[in-house]
Amino acid sequence: MIPRPRPERFRLRRTMMFMNAQKPGLIKDAYIYGCDSIMLDLEDAVAENQKDSARFSLYHAMKTIDYGDTEVIVRINGLDTPHWQEDIRVCVACGADGIRIAKCESADDVRTVDSAVLHAEREFGVEEGRTLLMAALESPKGILNAYEICMASDRMFGVAISGGDLRKSLQTKFQTDGIDLVASRGLVVLAARAAGIQCFDTVYTDLDNDEGFMAELKQNKAMGFDGKSLINPKQIRPVHEIFAPTEKEIKQAEKIIKAYKEQSAAGIGVFTVDGKMIDIAFIPGAQRTLELAKACGLYDGGLV
């Protein structure tokens, strides 16, 4: 039994790597690649008649492998399947950090899972409220209900776009400039920010197209996403590089926080840094930049 600390609802989640929970070669040490979270899949990657053995594989992996600081999330089967309840029981029993609700469409879906999780926590003597939730939005309805989904439970730490099904429903296809999902991505970011939780973009499946991947990452970052779902370890480093604050951003954030501390001690609320007007509204952003820089190993100062 490998004990895992209580999961943190808010933590760095730039990279969330999918892998089939049934593949020992993949799950035995997926943490070595340095992604922030791994996503053990009980859903689409697992054949219909293998769901049971995948749950066993998941359970024993969690009981014997030390995943350390790498967050372990499990993607459970949809609420329209006969599998999700048993999936939730195994997730809670094995101490997974969180559950990804597939094909989530409403706040009720979240609440249904929330209550099953609570039930399982009581059943297995797991601390109530320990198991986190996130929702995958894969349909137009799910996207439009994003805000109520984000707000539906205190366990919710984020929402992710799942592009495959969504593009089909939208009657579009993957576009290199991202126009296919621009409205969906925009809504999901808005909803997550309004609810104060995180948001993650969909997977990029063309593994040989490094340029296209980088372009999508830059757009993700510019839109305000916290991270991205991945399907291959080689995608991890590019995401961490793109999502890391630049040296210029780190210096600027440092200056703002330092100046704010000095000025507020002197009783001044509005001041300028490098000719730009700064007030208290800038502080959380600057702090976030430094926290992210610290997490990325780019900042070791004492301001955060």
Added chain:
Amino acid sequence: MINAVGRDIPDYLLTGGKEVYKGNCYLDGKMICKACRKTVRHEKPQETKVVASLSEALRLCGAKSGMTFSFHHHLRNGDYVSNMVMKAAIDDLGLRDLTIAATSLGDAHDPIAEYIEKGQVIGIQTSGIRGRVGEVVSAGKLKTPAILRSHGGRPRAIEAGEVHIDIAFIAAPTSDCQGNCRGIGGKSNCGSMGYAMMDAEYADKVVVVTDCLVDFPNYPASVKAIDVDAVVVVDSIGDPKKIASEAAKISKNPRDLMMAEDVARIIACTPYFKDGFSFQTGVGGPSLAANLFLEKIMDERSIKMGWAIGGICGPMVEMLKKGKVGKVIDVQDFDLDSVNSINQTPGHYEMSASQYANPANKGAFVNNLDFVVLAALEIDTSFNVNVITGSDGVLRGAPGGHPDAAAGSKCCIIVTPLTRGRMATVCKHVVTVTTPGDCVDVLVTDYGIAVNPARTDLVKCLDDANIKHVSIESLQQKAYSLVGTPDELKWKDKVVAVMEARDGTILDVVRQIQPVSI
């Protein structure tokens, strides 16, 4: 006597000036005499040196029991020549008590195991030993201990007279009737013939075996007619499919790629990474993939590689063609891309094993290497590497140029997964030391990087570049925590093989293994 890597070398092996390993460069500057050979004058014009059969060539060269025959392994696992020669010598001529001095022996040479078991072959000297030959030697069936040397140690031993080759057999993809040989132009091409060059120059007699006789002069020649006594034409010298693979492909395995990227980042953070740097890499998954990432960083910093050496394959030839490396100089070619490039692509040249790696000449290429990236079967917490014995103690590997490149380079990086199946690659004590830890600088595994603490300069380089590294002990502990602590191997007293360091001192011995019973 305990040597510098802590191995106990039996005193009876330390005769005739033989010493135990005392550390890298221990014999630097020592004056030595080179051995020479008996040879013969051919003043009269000779129409042709082609003889009808291998048996006739053996008779012509005065082959007799107790002799040492040499072979080279450019035909790799496709080689037919070694087996053909041994069959002719033993089955046709009835010779016995023979010693084989090969540059490497692999699965292709399984039939030789039988000659060992029957006592017809009593000695093996090689830089690689795999397959059935490794198994019968490990089982104690060879009359004298096998002598294992690196690719640089072998030419050193030949020059020193420690191994005297009576007849060298040259497997030649093409030859003319006088014995000028090349590795290209035939039907079983191997490219470079670098390992055969010393044998031709130091053996008393030299027999060329080819399956493609070409017009005189076959030039420029890798092995020259001035050293050749006889030429034998056979139907086939080897299986082309096993001699040179299709283009070596860079691994897509994410684990390999992650390690390869770490290797490239480490290389790029050292002061040796500057325009004109020199480089050698193996052809294993992560070693070869390092090229890919290195090239990216070279482009970013507008740095070009001065030269590359080693066994060569396609990706390095590609870099040469793109102008990213100045010269490629090789002793062996691993795939068709490199076979078809040597002496054809401007800047792609051949060299002998002595030029490549011999510590007893006035400066082998390895001495000027900035970086070498190598694999390992095992590496221990003193950074000693094993590439010869399996975890079961059986001979199944090849030191090749590993110890030479490690010793000569400024930065030797070993890249290997932490575990292979149920075996811990990073361990407390390697089964056999083939490359001493004082020549190994950095270890890259899928679970982390460790720097040899003796290299405080490299520790600082990695720290400055923000590249995380841990102690090698912690990697070993992690490996044991994953796959368990290996049981000690059980050995008998009999030494079945002596592992020489490249300078000729004794690095380790391999004893007869007690068969495992469960």
